[in-house]
Amino acid sequence: EVQLVESGGGLVKPGGSLRLSCAASGFTFTNAWMDWVRQAPGKGLEWVGRIKSNADGGTADYAAPVKGRFSISRDDSKNTLYLQMNSLTTDDSAVYYCSTEGGDPWRGYLDHWGHGILVTVSS
Amino acid sequence: DIQMTQSPSTLSASVGDRVTITCRASQSISSRLAWYQQKPGEGPKLLIYETSTLESWVPPRFSGSGSGTEFTLTISSLQPGDFATYYCQQYFYYRAFGQGTKVEIK
Numbered sequence: 536e537v538q539l540v541e542s543g544g545g546l547v548k549p550g551g552s553l554r555l556s557c558a559a560s561g562f563t564f565t566n567a568w569m570d571w572v573r574q575a576p577g578k579g580l581e582w583v584g585r586i587k588s589n590a591d592g593g594t595a596d597y598a599a600p601v602k603g604r605f606s607i608s609r610d611d612s613k614n615t616l617y618l619q620m621n622s623l624t625t626d627d628s629a630v631y632y633c634s635t636e637g638g639d640p641w642r643g644y645l646d647h648w649g650h651g652i653l654v655t656v657s658s
Numbered sequence: 659d660i661q662m663t664q665s666p667s668t669l670s671a672s673v674g675d676r677v678t679i680t681c682r683a684s685q686s687i688s689s690r691l692a693w694y695q696q697k698p699g700e701g702p703k704l705l706i707y708e709t710s711t712l713e714s715w716v717p718p719r720f721s722g723s724g725s726g727t728e729f730t731l732t733i734s735s736l737q738p739g740d741f742a743t744y745y746c747q748q749y750f751y752y753r754a755f756g757q758g759t760k761v762e763i764k
Binding site (some may be wrong): 570572579580581582585596598599632636637638641642643644645646647648649650651 | 659690692694696701702703704707708713743745747749750752753754755756757758
């Protein structure tokens with residue numbers, strides 16, 4: 536059974552930083568393309584970014600609102616995905632979900648999701 | 659970037675109704691479209707991918723269609739467990755979600 540468990544959320548001041556983790560199990564993490572998606576309170580889903588598998592280059596891509604401030608990385612030895620968030624603003628307050636990408640050969644739909652972790656940016 | 663626009667934003671319907679949600683892309687996305695269902699307090703669940711392929715858990719009253727820039731999600735006979743918010747998502751170029759359609763009880 537695929538399991539994705541996010542951690543590292545909490546309260547942070549504007550301008551601060553936070554690193555989220557997503558522990559993965561139940562599938563071959565090494566081969567997986569992984570995404571972060573967020574949802575502000577009472578709002579819709581917003582794609583944050585994606586990292587490819589190392590076999591496919593290991594590169595990450597980001598949505599415009601977070602590009603240059605957020606960084607996605609992975610540690611395949613620990614089956615863990617990370618989201619480093621810097622220069623946080625109140626607009627970044629949201630529940631953050633990690634997810635796996637399905638599809639072969641064209642990937643991109645999000646077939647498994649974690650339960651989400653709350654990040655609150657407030658002074 | 660590709661923008662996704664869903665309509666309506668809210669839909670009031672009764673059990674047994676046929677319901678259709680539309681999703682439009684700002685440029686062609688071929689068939690690279692997925693639909694998700696989200697209930698209050700829960701994470702999203704993949705419903706349909708590649709425009710019309712149902713996930714294994716999805717009952718056949720759900721269907722998806724379209725191509726290019728216009729897509730639809732149809733529920734042929736709305737059931738109590740279907741009251742939720744539905745999102746479309748394109749994965750042709752990066753990823754982007756529609757703003758969501760809340761299906762509420764009339």
